[in-house]
Amino acid sequence: MKHYITAICLLAGSLLFTSCDKSSNGGKSDTSTPKFSIAIHGGAGALAKGSYTAEQEAAFKAKLEEATKLGYEMLSKGDSAADVVVAVIKILEDSPLFNAGKGSVITYNGKIKMDAAIMNGRTLDCGTVNNVQRIKNPITAARMVMDSSKYIMFSSAGAESFAAKNGIEMIDKSYFYTQHQIDRWRKTKDSTDASYIHYVDSMAALQSPIISALPEEGEFGTVGCVVMDKYGNLAAGTSTGGLINKKYNRVGDSPIIGAGTYANNKTCAISCTGTGEDFIKTVAAKTVSDLIEFKGMTLDAATYDMIHVRFKEITGDGGMIAVDKYGNISWQYNSDGMFRARTDQNGKIETYIYAE
Amino acid sequence: MKHYITAICLLAGSLLFTSCDKSSNGGKSDTSTPKFSIAIHGGAGALAKGSYTAEQEAAFKAKLEEATKLGYEMLSKGDSAADVVVAVIKILEDSPLFNAGKGSVITYNGKIKMDAAIMNGRTLDCGTVNNVQRIKNPITAARMVMDSSKYIMFSSAGAESFAAKNGIEMIDKSYFYTQHQIDRWRKTKDSTDASYIHYVDSMAALQSPIISALPEEGEFGTVGCVVMDKYGNLAAGTSTGGLINKKYNRVGDSPIIGAGTYANNKTCAISCTGTGEDFIKTVAAKTVSDLIEFKGMTLDAATYDMIHVRFKEITGDGGMIAVDKYGNISWQYNSDGMFRARTDQNGKIETYIYAE
Numbered sequence: 099m100k101h102y103i104t105a106i107c108l109l110a111g112s113l114l115f116t117s118c119d120k121s122s123n124g125g126k127s128d129t130s131t132p133k134f135s136i137a138i139h140g141g142a143g144a145l146a147k148g149s150y151t152a153e154q155e156a157a158f159k160a161k162l163e164e165a166t167k168l169g170y171e172m173l174s175k176g177d178s179a180a181d182v183v184v185a186v187i188k189i190l191e192d193s194p195l196f197n198a199g200k201g202s203v204i205t206y207n208g209k210i211k212m213d214a215a216i217m218n219g220r221t222l223d224c225g226t227v228n229n230v231q232r233i234k235n236p237i238t239a240a241r242m243v244m245d246s247s248k249y250i251m252f253s254s255a256g257a258e259s260f261a262a263k264n265g266i267e268m269i270d271k272s273y274f275y276t277q278h279q280i281d282r283w284r285k286t287k288d289s290t291d292a293s294y295i296h297y298v299d300s301m302a303a304l305q306s307p308i309i310s311a312l313p314e315e316g317e318f319g320t321v322g323c324v325v326m327d328k329y330g331n332l333a334a335g336t337s338t339g340g341l342i343n344k345k346y347n348r349v350g351d352s353p354i355i356g357a358g359t360y361a362n363n364k365t366c367a368i369s370c371t372g373t374g375e376d377f378i379k380t381v382a383a384k385t386v387s388d389l390i391e392f393k394g395m396t397l398d399a400a401t402y403d404m405i406h407v408r409f410k411e412i413t414g415d416g417g418m419i420a421v422d423k424y425g426n427i428s429w430q431y432n433s434d435g436m437f438r439a440r441t442d443q444n445g446k447i448e449t450y451i452y453a454e
Numbered sequence: 455m456k457h458y459i460t461a462i463c464l465l466a467g468s469l470l471f472t473s474c475d476k477s478s479n480g481g482k483s484d485t486s487t488p489k490f491s492i493a494i495h496g497g498a499g500a501l502a503k504g505s506y507t508a509e510q511e512a513a514f515k516a517k518l519e520e521a522t523k524l525g526y527e528m529l530s531k532g533d534s535a536a537d538v539v540v541a542v543i544k545i546l547e548d549s550p551l552f553n554a555g556k557g558s559v560i561t562y563n564g565k566i567k568m569d570a571a572i573m574n575g576r577t578l579d580c581g582t583v584n585n586v587q588r589i590k591n592p593i594t595a596a597r598m599v600m601d602s603s604k605y606i607m608f609s610s611a612g613a614e615s616f617a618a619k620n621g622i623e624m625i626d627k628s629y630f631y632t633q634h635q636i637d638r639w640r641k642t643k644d645s646t647d648a649s650y651i652h653y654v655d656s657m658a659a660l661q662s663p664i665i666s667a668l669p670e671e672g673e674f675g676t677v678g679c680v681v682m683d684k685y686g687n688l689a690a691g692t693s694t695g696g697l698i699n700k701k702y703n704r705v706g707d708s709p710i711i712g713a714g715t716y717a718n719n720k721t722c723a724i725s726c727t728g729t730g731e732d733f734i735k736t737v738a739a740k741t742v743s744d745l746i747e748f749k750g751m752t753l754d755a756a757t758y759d760m761i762h763v764r765f766k767e768i769t770g771d772g773g774m775i776a777v778d779k780y781g782n783i784s785w786q787y788n789s790d791g792m793f794r795a796r797t798d799q800n801g802k803i804e805t806y807i808y809a810e
Contacts, residue, residue: 223735228609247702249701249702250734250735251704251734253702254585254610255703256585256702256704344605345616346605346609346613346615346616347610347611347613348605348607348609349606349608350607354712355735356713356734356740374606375604375606378711378712379579381740384712384741384744388745389744392745392748412578
């Protein structure tokens with residue numbers, strides 16, 4: 099109900115900063131401060147309530163809060179949506195808690211292969227990389243593709259050559275391995291190939307008591323960020339290690355513009371997490387944008403329609419975060435939980451794992 | 455105007471096989487024969503009228519006709535949309551006239567790296583491969599991904615491993631090289647790296663008088679096929695060598711579901727050709743589908759809106775072919791020409807390079 103009221107208010111005069119509340123914070127709008135909003139996710143793979151210890155939940159929330167706080171500070175001082183998306187996702191990539199950058203899942207043959215994408219809603223410019231193994235922060239490479247190439251999507255060794263040539267930080271493959279992901283891989287892998295095991299054993303994996311004690315069943319931990327900056331520009335970014343045990347240089351939805359990542363100042367910015375194939379075949383992010391642009395849906399109605407109606411038809415699995423051109427934030431998931439956080443110009447940071 | 459009338463007729467009773475004409479053939483519907491439709495393209499890179507000799511134009515048209523005729527015969531005997539898409543695209547991949555399979559353009563470092571995708575509009579299942587170098591018919595590998603994998607998109611050597619393991623025909627890299635593309639590459643390449651030149655020189659390139667005499671400036675030659683079979687199911691497929699001189703394992707729109715390839719029984723099937731990045735950033739194929747589903751546009755209105763209105767906003771470049779769930783065919787391009795052909799259950803094959 100709330101989003102209908104919000105939509106009416108916004109239609110009536112959001113650009114004049116009326117006294118309507120935004121669904122994203124419930125607080126009153128400040129007519130003197132430009133609005134901005136940010137939402138982030140750390141994957142829709144959270145297990146049923148009670149699966150994590152209090153200490154683990156606190157660790158997830160602290161990291162989500164740290165990333166969101168940085169986003170808030172940057173947005174407050176007028177940084178652009180794309181700059182914020184990159185800086186925030188870097189924090190999540192650097193954390194071994196999530197399946198992106200350090201802490202990524204391990205492929206069938208013992209490698210770590212990461213995908214990332216970013217899109218600028220003002221220009222529709224975008225950049226994506228897939229199957230990269232040596233780029234410390236894949237989101238920075240995606241940004242470099244967007245800014246410094248006439249192309250959009252680079253794959254595997256080619257993406258790494260482009261990144262290295264353009265000054266993106268490269269790092270030894272060992273850096274990405276954590277003992278937790280190695281333990282998961284050993285239990286779930288469907289190959290006994292000794293060379294794969296030997297390869298993984300050769301990695302200097304991170305040992306961390308909190309992370310090693312995480313449940314082994316967690317599925318997704320893709321990270322993403324959507325932003326409306328104080329100039330009203332939108333951007334979205336997503337970064338992931340993909341699916342554990344993936345084969346054949348499988349590419350998921352994260353680096354597919356329109357599937358896992360999309361931004362358009364006309365409508366919204368979106369980042370998805372879940373079974374990537376479900377988001378690819380439904381072109382999920384662009385569907386939400388088109389429901390807003392072509393059907394006049396509110397952001398909440400459009401994300402709900404995608405995750406709770408359209409996903410039912412294909413037994414789709416996952417969630418998404420979104421921000422619209424008015425700064426409204428929406429998130430939906432059909433999993434047990436989704437690691438997520440948000441704030442806006444009022445600075446109150448909310449972090450959640452399960453239902454609010 | 456014609457498509458509005460068509461749409462009204464179809465709304466009124468297309469499923470009862472009324473006497474309404476279809477815009478795709480102008481002939482009378484046969485109330486006893488199930489309808490089907492097929493359209494193909496060989497790229498929107500045709501140069502200005504007069505650039506090709508009469509002999510070259512005839513060669514293009516003959517190959518388009520051969521492929522369309524096979525599609526007609528298969529559809530007549532009840533083959534499925536996906537089977538037809540694969541068989542038809544194989545013919546175009548095997549022809550050195552087009553930039554897909556044999557005859558593909560050469561990358562910056564002298565390689566040939568191909569992308570392909572297929573999508574089934576009934577199930578939304580899809581399969582794509584990118585940056586493959588040894589698969590004789592990339593469209594067959596995309597089909598195998600769709601049918602025999604839980605994933606959708608495989609890249610480079612991984613895609614080749616999957617294909618080889620599943621019995622897809624592999625071939626020596628030399629097979630794909632034509633003297634015409636080597637000559638083009640030599641003139642346009644922006645590198646003097648001797649190892650690249652040596653690599654290309656080591657290939658046993660096809661010598662063909664007609665093809666070697668083709669103009670060197672032609673840009674795109676991606677191939678695609680869209681089909682509605684006699685059961686009313688849609689499918690789309692696209693195959694390409696990408697852009698000449700491309701670097702860093704660049705992936706274009708062809709293997710991106712929603713960008714260059716999309717099919718959905720609810721709306722339409724689409725295959726695109728042009729500057730891939732323009733189709734990726736606009737998620738062009740899904741946009742057309744959503745204009746139909748969410749805005750109620752006809753197929754012609756939706757493809758026109760995409761190629762002649764939305765593409766103007768981003769200076770987009772290229773064209774598309776589409777078939778909707780009623781069997782109507784539409785094609786649009788903003789280039790000088792687009793190699794294309796179509797037919798339906800009446801069997802009259804039309805082939806075009808320039809305006810009709």
